[in-house]
Each structure stands twice: as structure tokens, then as C-alpha cells.
Amino acid sequence: MRTMGFFPLLLTATFLCVPSSGDQFTSVSRADRFLSLFSVIRFKNSMCSGSSGLSGTCYTYKSCVNNGGTSSGSCADGFGTCCVTQLACGSRTANNCTYIESPNYPDFFNEARTCVQTISLNADACQVRLDVTEVNLVGPDSKGNCNNDVLKFSQDIKWTQVCGITQNTHFYLDVDPTVSGTLDFTFTTDGTSYNRRWRMKVSQICCDQLSMAPMGCGQYFTSTTGSITGWNSQGNPDFYLSGQNYAICLRQELNTCSTTYLETTPSGESFYPFCGDTLEWPGVHDPASTTNRDQTCLPVGLTGSPLIAPITIQQQGPHYFYFVTKDTANEHTLTDKLIGNINIAYTQNAC
Template identity: 55%
Template sequence: MRNQRTGLKICIKMLVILALAASTHADTITARNQTDRFLSLFSVVRFKNTGCTGSSGDSGTCYAKHTCLFNGGNLEGTCAGGFGHCCVTKIGCGGVSRNNCTYIESPGYPNTFSTAMTCKQTIMFNRDVCQLRLDVTEVDLAPPDNRGMCLEDVLTFSQDIKWSQVCGTTLNTHYYLDVDPDTSTKLDFDFNIGAGPYPRKWKIKVSQICCDQLSMAPMGCGQYFTSTTGTIKAWNTDSADRVYLHGQNYATCLRKEIDRCTITYTETMGDWFLPRCGDTLEFPFNIIQQNNPATGITCLGPGGVSPVLRPATASLQGPQQIYFVTGDGTNNHVDVGQNSNLDLEFSQGAC
């Protein structure tokens, strides 16, 4: 009898070990059952590491308690029927995170600060990751000058060249960074903050996207929309002057949704946005001329013009790409009508 019990214990332990090794995207915990007075039995509970919402309202991932704490997360409520914990990860200056769904925050967030400093925040990722999605709650840095140059504050990224510099104010939008794990399996967010009195703060949720995920954006897309309506926003569209930034080079991509045959773009301001000559805003059809029929211009010279506001509608036969390239760095970006930055609402119409 004793040998039989010993053998049974060994078999149960082996089952637990096999379950722990079965999946890299699920957590396994063991719960001891003492109903048998002679033998302690174990129940193996496995649950997927799915998304969850923590008690703070921020997004997290459902992990076992030890997994969350080991990876530097915070426990914010339970999930998976009480067997898991909603793990919310936030890092400050000097912080490093391997967790998918990590928030990078400014010192003392949501309070502002006005002290000169450098702040590096690092996201580590596996070799099967091809993109990072940035869901911007807010990035509020000192504004650019009239040419769109970030002179006092600047945010740069250690991989991807879509945005050579970021500053100013941006709220409630998203962007995509393409990463190359063969070059490096980390991405640094580098904030260089000047000594001016501007009140700064930032909060960005960073999600990792594997190369085979359906949610992956087409390469080169700085924004990717998979909905019938939305708002396209370049960096610094929420500041008082809305000056568009120098050093932008990316496409905004819109997926054609099922049973949708037209798309309508509408400016959020009183004038249609046109960049200065030397910079480029390129649509897949002649939307600029549709909104400026009197002149047909596609860019604004030093004198400036106020384009006519008129929603532009075109047939939707496939995905849409809007290219935004700003590299001159000498043009005055102010006084481009009332709207000096790219800020468009879109709506896909039924067939």
C-alpha cells in the first residue's frame, strides 16, 4: 500500500510539471485538496494570459500572482474566476518592462513637473515581436517653434524612423512603431526635457504585437484604423497653436470594412489642412483639389491661403493610405489656415 501511494504522488507531481511546461501564454497554479486524510491531492488550474481591467481603470494582463510580482507588475483585482490577478504594469524614468501592456509615465503622474532632466523608459520584447502599439492618453511637452522644430523638449525612439522628434500636446490617439528584433530586442523612449517653466506630463500604454498576429498593422503605417469611423491625428494636434512637426515620415492606414463602399473625410477645424510647400500630404485620390476647387493647390506658400472646408467623399475599393512627410525644416508652419496640423474625421459609408 505504501509503495502504491508513493507511486501515485510521483505521477501527480509529473502531471503538474508537464502542465507548467505546456504553454508560454498561460499561467498554471496548483490548489491543494486535503479531503483525503492519507494523501494530499493537487488540482491543476490553467488560464490564459488575457487582457483585463484593473481597479485603477488601467489595462492589465491576467497572471498568476507570482508571475505578476516577478515581472514588476501591480496586483489590481482578480480574474480567471479568482485564480488569477489583473496585473497592471507602470514604469517611470529608468524603468524597464518585459510585460505586454506596460504604461510609461512621467515623474509624479498625473501631476506635472518643470525640471530639466533626461528620462529613459525601456520596453523589452521577444524575437517574435514586430510592432509596438502606443495608446496615448496624453503627451504634454513644451511646444515646437513655428517651423515645427522641437527645441526645448523632445521625445525620440531608439527604433523606427517615422518620427524623428515629438513634442507639444497630443491626447487620446494611437500610433504604431515597427521594431526589428534582429537589430535589438528593446525599444527606448528617450525624453529630453528643457529647463523652461512649461508643465510637462505623459502617459502612454505600450502593447507588443507578434509578427503573426492579425492585429498587426501594415509595415510603415504610423496609425492603423480597423473601424468604420475614427479620427486621424498627427502629433501635436491638441496644443494651442497646433503646429505640425518637422521630421515626420509615415502613412495613416485605414482598412476597408465589410459592406462599405465609400469614405468621407471631414476636417475638425474651420479650414482644410494643407502643409507648406516642401512638405507632403498625399491622399489615394484627389481630395485636396476637391476641397480647394478654386485654386487646385496642394500646398501653401509663405503667403498662406484659407482652403474651403467641405467634406470630401470617394469610392472605397480597398485599403486607404494617407502619406504625411515633413522634412524641410525651414518653412513657417504657423497660419496654415485655422488648422495647422493633420486632424481629420473619417466615416465609411454603406454600399
């Protein structure tokens, strides 16, 4: 009598930002072989924690390794593998939740080179979230221009240049797969002697996901307390960068009716960009106040800061800051202090 063997695994791959489907494989149940030839097991490509300590996405083993990932523990009750992807220079991946890393990270490197790291976009992707562990490059000049090292993105125009030191924050890029099916991160370093390194987690967000930030928001904060910092906020000096055009957005959380903002710039600094560059604050402040002003830029020769004292804004709905730095000739220094960068603590207050 001819016996029935097991069928080979059937594999499909999808992205984290497509919640309606997931990886699957087909197996045969010995007890049910005469009733049903196949038993299909499906699981979502959801976020997972790898045994390495890094985040990953739950894929089948084959889907993971075919796109350059590494198995880092199991998920989906053992039917999937937690796929951690660490992208090297000159590499490309379609895996979601990918880490963009400098050569031999966490080691530093000190040389001139061009490093291009490419993310293949899902057809339904509208945004990419960058969770920055650190970007440590040569900083800008005193006008905020990246003349030595620079990071550029192939899609989105919120930041035409990035350099300096940025740690422990996040940013959003708006992307359009119909314009280009890929997103390139291009790091260019020069011969300046400097210890460089970077690591960012890159997550694709599909157009129908609730986790999407409002379009145009370069940062989106969704907790009752937090800290707002910009590119190069941890630099030394921490000059704000030129070539920025984005909104900083805060979601109003449930049962809160106001938000208090407090400037937390380092001692001897005060963030208030010169005119030609603009920071617009949510709400309207008393123009007669010497501490909380509704000005959005600082005329040359004056001193001040919009957040010397805490500001509490009684405003429902989302709060939006608009930060535009168009003037590449503005010196970011005063006679008595540095202009510095965005460093703002916020707290949403209960009703």
C-alpha cells in the same frame, strides 16, 4: 503510513502577444492523488481590467511582480491576477500592456531632466501600439522643430522627434527584436518653465496577430467613424512637427463602399503643409476644383486647404494618407491663418 503533501507551484511567464500559450500552475487534487499526481491549470495572458481602472494583463502573481507589475484584482476565474504595470523613469519591464508615465503622474513637473523608460520586447514582437492618454511637453517652434522638450524612440524612424500636446489617439511603431531586444522611450526636458506630464499605454503585437497594422502605418483606424489627429494636434499653437514620415491607414469595413472626410481644424486654421513637406490623399480629386484639390503641398504665397468641404472617396480596400515633413525651415503660418495640424473626421458610408 507516509502521507503525500502538496507540491509547490510551478510558474511560467509569457506575453500577451503569444496566444498559443499562457501561465500555468500545478496542483494536487485530493480525490485524484492516486490516479494522477498533477492537475495542470493553464490560462491565456489576455487583456484584463484592473480594479484601479487601468488595463492590465492576466499573469500569475509571481510573473507579474517579478517584472515590476502590481496586482489589481483577479482574472482567469481567480487563478490569475490582473497585472497593471506603471513604468517610472529609469525603469524597465517585460510585462505587456505597460503604462509609460511621467514622474508622480497625474501631477505635473517643471524641471530639466532626462527620463528613459524601457520595454523588453518579446522575441515574436513586430509592432508596438501606443494608446496616448496625453503627452504634454513644451511645443515646437513655428517651423515644427522641438527645440526644448523632446520624446524620441530607440526603434522606428516614423518620428524623429515628438513634442507639444497630444491627447486621446494612437500610434504604431514597427520593431525588430533581432536588432535590439528593447524599446526605449527617452523624454528630455529643459529648464523652460512649463507644466509637463505624460501617460501612454504600450502594447506589444506579435507578427502573426490579426490586430497588426499594415507595415509602415503610423496610425491604423478600424471603425466606421473616427477622428484622425497627429502629434501636437492639441497644442497651442498646434503646429505640425517636422521629422515625420509615416502612413495613416484606414481599413475598409464590411458593407461600406465609400468614405467621407471632413476637416475639423480649429477656427482660424487650415491644414495644408507647404511644399518641402507633403500630405498625400487617397484617391484622385479634380485639379480644377477650388475646394477639393489633388495637390499634396502648398506653394509659398498661396492659400488653401484640401478639406475646406467634405470629400467622399469611392475607393475599395484600405485608404492610405502619406505624411512626410522633411523641411525644417518651413514656417507653418500664413498672413491670415495658422497652417495648424491634422484634424480630420471620417465616416465610412454603407453601400
